[in-house]
Amino acid sequence: MTLxxxxxxxxxxxxxxxxxxxxxxxxxVDRAITCITAAVITGLxxxxxxxxxxxxxxxxxxxxWGAPLGIDLVADGPAxxxxxxxAIVGSAVTAYATGYFPVTEPTRxxxxxxxxxxxxxxxxLNALFLTGDxxxxxxxxxxxxxxxxxxxxxxxxxxALRAGGRYLFASMLAAMTYLLGVALLxxxxxxxxxxxxxxxxxQPGAAASGAAVGLTLMVAAxxxxxxxxxxxxxxxxxxxxxxxxxxxxxxxxxxKGSYFALLRLMLGVMPPGFLxxxxxxxxxxxxxxxxxxxxxxxxxxxxxxxxxxxxxxxxGYLFIVFPLARTGGDVLALALGGTLLHATAHGLAKAGLxxxxxxxxxxxxxxxxARMRGAARSAPVLTAVITLAGVTMMGLPPSGGFGSKWMLxxxxxxxxxxxxxxxxxxxxxxxxxxxxxxxxxxxxDTADDVGPAxxxxxxxxxxxxxxxxxxxxxxxAPLVNDLVAISSLVPPGVMLP
Amino acid sequence: MSTxxxxxxxxxxxxxxxxxxxxxRRHVMHKVIGANLMGSGTFLVLIGMGNRxxxxxxxxxxxxxxxxxxxxxVALTALGLAIAKRYYSVTGLDNLDxxxxxxxxx
Numbered sequence: 186m187t188l189x190x191x192x193x194x195x196x197x198x199x200x201x202x203x204x205x206x207x208x209x210x211x212x213x214v215d216r217a218i219t220c221i222t223a224a225v226i227t228g229l230x231x232x233x234x235x236x237x238x239x240x241x242x243x244x245x246x247x248x249x250w251g252a253p254l255g256i257d258l259v260a261d262g263p264a265x266x267x268x269x270x271x272a273i274v275g276s277a278v279t280a281y282a283t284g285y286f287p288v289t290e291p292t293r294x295x296x297x298x299x300x301x302x303x304x305x306x307x308x309x310l311n312a313l314f315l316t317g318d319x320x321x322x323x324x325x326x327x328x329x330x331x332x333x334x335x336x337x338x339x340x341x342x343x344x345a346l347r348a349g350g351r352y353l354f355a356s357m358l359a360a361m362t363y364l365l366g367v368a369l370l371x372x373x374x375x376x377x378x379x380x381x382x383x384x385x386x387x388q389p390g391a392a393a394s395g396a397a398v399g400l401t402l403m404v405a406a407x408x409x410x411x412x413x414x415x416x417x418x419x420x421x422x423x424x425x426x427x428x429x430x431x432x433x434x435x436x437x438x439x440x441k442g443s444y445f446a447l448l449r450l451m452l453g454v455m456p457p458g459f460l461x462x463x464x465x466x467x468x469x470x471x472x473x474x475x476x477x478x479x480x481x482x483x484x485x486x487x488x489x490x491x492x493x494x495x496x497x498x499x500x501g502y503l504f505i506v507f508p509l510a511r512t513g514g515d516v517l518a519l520a521l522g523g524t525l526l527h528a529t530a531h532g533l534a535k536a537g538l539x540x541x542x543x544x545x546x547x548x549x550x551x552x553x554x555a556r557m558r559g560a561a562r563s564a565p566v567l568t569a570v571i572t573l574a575g576v577t578m579m580g581l582p583p584s585g586g587f588g589s590k591w592m593l594x595x596x597x598x599x600x601x602x603x604x605x606x607x608x609x610x611x612x613x614x615x616x617x618x619x620x621x622x623x624x625x626x627x628x629x630d631t632a633d634d635v636g637p638a639x640x641x642x643x644x645x646x647x648x649x650x651x652x653x654x655x656x657x658x659x660x661x662a663p664l665v666n667d668l669v670a671i672s673s674l675v676p677p678g679v680m681l682p
Numbered sequence: 683m684s685t686x687x688x689x690x691x692x693x694x695x696x697x698x699x700x701x702x703x704x705x706x707r708r709h710v711m712h713k714v715i716g717a718n719l720m721g722s723g724t725f726l727v728l729i730g731m732g733n734r735x736x737x738x739x740x741x742x743x744x745x746x747x748x749x750x751x752x753x754x755x756v757a758l759t760a761l762g763l764a765i766a767k768r769y770y771s772v773t774g775l776d777n778l779d780x781x782x783x784x785x786x787x788x
Contacts, residue, residue, distance in 0.1 A: 346772060364724045
C-alpha cells in the first residue's frame with residue numbers, strides 16, 4: 186500500500202494529532218500548530234479529490250478488519266467534496282481566528298481552548314464525512330456535537346452558556362433517538378455497514394420489519410441535528426452567540442455533517458420508497474424552512490441573528506432533492522449535483538458572510554444592523570463581502586447559488602414536480618429581500634460612528650476570499666458533477682449533465 | 683413472551699420516560715437525567731438483543747455498541763453538568779427557559 190491508499194485515515198489522523206499537540210504544548214505555539222495542521226489537511230484533501238477522480242471511490246478497512254466485522258471508511262465523490270469544502274472553509278476560519286483572538290489576551294474570548302477544540306471538531310467532521318457505518322455516524326456526530334457545544338460556550342457569559350446548553354440538549358435528544366434507531370435497525374437486519382445494509386434492505390419483507398421504525402427514528406434525529414424547520418429552534422441562538430470563527434464553522438460545515446449522513450441514509454442505504462411519504466415530507470419542511478427562515482432573517486435587528494436565520498432558510502434547499510431522487514436516472518444525478526453544489530456554495534458564502542458580519546461588529550462595536558450606516562465608506566472590503574455573499578444567497582449568476590438553483594429547477598421540471606421550482610424561485614426573491622435590506626443600510630449616505638480599525642488584515646481578506654470563491658463557484662460545477670458520479674448514491678450507468 | 687421482548691419493552695418504556703423528562707422538565711438537572719434515561723433505555727434494548735442469534739452464541743456487537751454509547755453519554759453528561767454549574771454561578775438560574783436579567787450578565 187502506498188501513502189495515497191491511506192488518505193482517508195490520514196485525513197482523520199492529521200487534525201487529531203494537531204489537536205492533541207495544541208493541547209499539550211505551550212499557548213505560544215497554538216496558532217502556528219493550527220495553521221500548519223490546516224495546511225496539511227488542505228493538501229491531503231486536494232490529494233483525496235484527485236485520487237477519487239482518478240481511481241474511483243476508496244474503501245478503507247481500518248486496521249485491516251473489513252466489514253461486516255470491522256468499521257470501513259468510504260471516500261466516495263461526495264465525501265471527497267465535503268472534505269475539500271471543510272478544508273477550504275476551515276483554512277479561512279483558521280486564518281481569521283489568528284486575527285480575531287488577540288495574541289496579547291489569549292483568554293479574551295474564552296479560555297484559550299479555541300484552537301484545540303476547533304481541530305477536534307475538524308477531526309470529527311472529516312471522520313463523519315468518511316464513515317461508511319451507521320453506528321460510527323453516531324459516534325462522529327456526538328464528537329462533532331460535543332466540540333461544537335464547547336466552542337459555543339467559549340465566552341462563558343450567560344448568553345453563550347444558555348445558547349450552548351440548549352444546543353447540547355437538542356443534541357442529546359437527537360443522539361439518543363439516533364442510537365435507539367440504530368438498535369432497532371440492528372435488531373431487524375443484524376448489520377451496521379451501509380453497503381451491506383443496502384443489500385439487506387432490498388430483500389423482500391425488509392420494509393415490514395423493525396428496520397423501517399429504526400430508520401424513521403434515525404432520519405428524525407438527523408433532521409433535528411441539521412436544524413430543519415420545525416427543529417431549528419436551537420440554531421439561531423447557538424450560531425449567533427458563539428465567537429465569530431465558531432459561528433462560521435457551525436453554519437457552513439457542522440449542519441452539513443449531519444445532512445450528509447442523512448443523504449447517505451436516504452439515498453445510499455434505503456431503496457427508493459422504503460419509507461413512503463418521508464421524502465415528500467422532508468421537501469415540504471424544506472420549503473417551509475426557506476420561507477420561514479427568510480421571513481425571520483428579514484425581521485432580525487442584530488447582524489449575526491440575521492445571518493443565522495439565513496442559514497435556517499438555506500438549509501431548506503438541501504431537502505428538495507429527496508422527492509426528485511425517486512424519479513431516478515438523470516433527474517437524480519441532476520438534483521444531487523444541484524444539491525451538493527448548493528451545499529458547497531452555501532458553505533463558502535455563509536462562512537464569508539458570518540466572518541464579514543463578525544468583523545463589522547468588531548468595527549462598529551455593536552451588533553445592530555440599523556446603526557451600521559455608511560459602512561461602504563468606512564469598511565469597503567467588508568461591505569463587498571456582504572454584497573458578494575448575498576449574490577450567492579440570492580442565486581444570481583455566476584455564483585454557485587445560481588448554478589445549484591438552475592440544476593434543481595431543471596430537475597424539478599424534468600421530474601414533473603414543477604411546484605418545487607416555484608419554491609426555489611420564491612426563495613431567491615426572499616433572499617434578495619433580506620440581503621438588500623442589510624446592503625442598503627451599509628451603503629447609506631449618512632454614516633454611523635466606527636471604532637478604530639483593528640490591525641489584522643485577515644479579518645477582512647479571509648471572508649473576502651470565501652465570498653469571491655462562492656461567487657465564481659459555478660465554474661467548479663463540472664468538478665462537482667464528476668464527483669457526484671463517483672458515489673454509491675447514484676446508480677451506475679446514469680448519464681450526467 | 684421472550685426474554686428479548688421484556689428487555690425491548692422495558693427499554694422503550696425507560697426511553698419514553700427519559701424523553702418526557704428531557705422535553706417537559708425545566709430544571710437543567712432533570713434534563714440531564716432525562717437524557718441519561720434515554721440512553722439507558724436504548725442500552726437495555728441493545729443488551730437484550732445479544733442472545734437472539736440462532737446458534738445460541740451471544741452476539742458481541744450490541745455489547746460493543748453499549749460500551750461506546752456509555753462513553754459518549756458520560757462525555758455529554760459531563761459537558762451538560764459543567765454548563766449547568768457555570769450557568770448557575772453566572773446567572774443564579776437553574777433552567778435555560780427564563781431570560782437571564784441584564785444585571786446578571788458579567
